[in-house]
Amino acid sequence: MTISSHHHFRNGDKVANAVFAAAAELGVKELRWFPSAAFPCQAGLIDLLENHTIHHIEGSMNGPLGDYCSAGKMRGMGVLRSHGGRWQAVQDGEVHIDIAVLAAPTADPFGNANGVTGPSACGLLGFGLVDSIYAHHVVVVTDNLVPFPCIPWQIQGNNVDQVVVMDSIGDPEKIVSGTTQLTKSPDRLLIAEMTAQFIRDAGIMKDGFSLQAGAGGTALAFAIYLKEMMKEAGVKARFIRGGSTKYLVEMLEEGLTDYILDGQTFDLEGVRSMREYPNHQDTSPFTSYNFHGKGCFASFVDAVVLGATEVDVDFNANVVTHSDGRLLHGIGGWQNCLAGRCVILPIPSVRDRIPVIVDRVTTLCGPGELIDVVVTERGIAINPKRADLIDAVKGSKLPIRTIEEIQNEVERMCGGKPEPPKLGEKVVAAIKWVDGTVIDSVRQVL
């Protein structure tokens, strides 16, 4: 059977562990776990992979489970999908979910549920929406049962078979933090500032524009820089695509954007804002990322700022494996966001003395034709395919360079090209593209 779960509780989730502990107790074997993402708090499930309760994981594996997979220890093959690809796979019947177990901060006895209130409030439940609609059997698990109707009903009880009450479904401190950490690294602050400058000077930052920004330390700093530039220029965005943080909420509250279209709340301010403001709209991968629908809004976003573990000279990018080949990150919405109008990767040119710009990415997650700009502390490289962007910033003070120039400079500093990872023949995971095809595979790390 296939058991699914969502990751809105991130590293504070208690439900997935409880589900598989129960399965182990029942003696059920060879389950496929289909999470929207797995986190380090679920590392204990390695024991259940070892004892065959779980056969394999299909979903983003952040940390220990990914490491376990890339060591070649998982019997079945991992399958990594973007958030939109996960919706597509379920919608198109590629993955049939037998039982969806959906952690819900608030629910009523009919199964209506939301994430905005309750002791485990996580903001929204969009990653579990597809499960609720398509799974054969849907279980909502809550620690905050309210009388019908639970409003808003982000998950609709009409799709739910059972409601289960647990004492505590998550650790609130690890679900959302009260404070999101800004980077203090001077290099990363520089990268963040240059990213904002690029968006301003390329003419993307104008009234009614739209923006996607994440919750990493650099992305947060970028948002703060851009916010100041927007205020200075008197520019207002039409919408900001979050992962919301207190920095995005401030922009909403200060009138710098009409809307936040939010896929997941990263801090308590994001949760509060979603609860309080009708123009802080929760979304699901259906609205934002599903490429087998009649469109999705990822393609409307004017400026998309994303991370990467590696980028190569053809602007291909990797977001799941490290340069040593270990699978430590999920795809998330990263692939889906590449549909945006200007995709920018602000990345340090070096990590742990290893160059980040390589000849060929270890794992291809996003094709270079969709990646427009790489911003490093050593300069900004624009994809040669984007002659329009190159023209747009001509005459600006931005340090525009070719990606090869930056690569060469870093290699000189680091004493040459990075060692290629030591990989075996065995394929341990498939990387899906947004349409369900396989774009690359991950090999066992030796």
Place this chain on the structure above:
Amino acid sequence: MTISSHHHFRNGDKVANAVFAAAAELGVKELRWFPSAAFPCQAGLIDLLENHTIHHIEGSMNGPLGDYCSAGKMRGMGVLRSHGGRWQAVQDGEVHIDIAVLAAPTADPFGNANGVTGPSACGLLGFGLVDSIYAHHVVVVTDNLVPFPCIPWQIQGNNVDQVVVMDSIGDPEKIVSGTTQLTKSPDRLLIAEMTAQFIRDAGIMKDGFSLQAGAGGTALAFAIYLKEMMKEAGVKARFIRGGSTKYLVEMLEEGLTDYILDGQTFDLEGVRSMREYPNHQDTSPFTSYNFHGKGCFASFVDAVVLGATEVDVDFNANVVTHSDGRLLHGIGGWQNCLAGRCVILPIPSVRDRIPVIVDRVTTLCGPGELIDVVVTERGIAINPKRADLIDAVKGSKLPIRTIEEIQNEVERMCGGKPEPPKLGEKVVAAIKWVDGTVIDSVRQVL
């Protein structure tokens, strides 16, 4: 082909007429029109039924189109479904919609749409939701185009193929009225008051109870009486199921209910309230009425107050034909609401000198086993199957009588039983039950 439309604009709709005028101009023939309901403003479509542009109508036919159908003039057979039955039919594949044309008071170019704002604001678009999800081709028609994103997105652009802008999609005065008319008839006021008293004295009106009330003159008066009784008793409802009106909005604003769960707004105050209050929740037939889902909330409603054209001594009721057999009304959510815990029909015992309590209803729309109480100006009849209700009001001052007693009294006054309608053999319309089966048929009126 099957062309669908929704009826949130009620008698102010301009879109359905425009669609079929275009079809006639194109020379398309033999269309099936699948509205959620048809209104007198669409009587002009009789010409297009006559010239074979439209083959037949499946949907509630209020007024002239129903009359045309019951006269045996429509070539195809009418099919009347409840709101929930319409969702069920589309969901289950019984009706495939080729083109859905959804009038939307506000929309963005992607097709996200809502009913709460714009010059043709009608509140919500729930009756068109199933069309947007399942139709092959979905067209949103608006006279108020806004930049992406149109929030709230009651209809999601991800389901929409095209957006069309018209100068005016509806006549606001006929979509929603500023004032909803209370009955002035002393008999109907008495019926309304007795209905409220029954709910109070039977012990249904208690903290946390739920209530459904409509927008007819008697139902409005009932809501006002009940409101006063709730205030007097210090009772607060958990939710009221609307059709919302200013009277329900007042109850929300005065703290007499936690929520309004609204299927359609009947006046401007309903629209305003839905726009302003998060606890005035729009619903669709999926959440409220779909009996082929995993439940629907119709079955949670403690007190359901509905109309009827006829009721018989077995408590069976008719809501679509008059005693002369003419098909003049749709089913709406009427059948679906019969799932409620106490279903009450407040009806005058006589209309136009014709007794309303008959031996056998002309058209069976709701089986007597689901109808609990009939309230007339001559007394209250409780279905003998509801011994619990009979017990509950024992000792109260309510004029409880048998339905036969009331029938006999009325027949004495009217000079006997009503004339049976003069019907031919030809079946002109099928009446569906909530699960898609046929519960009765309508015969041609001679």
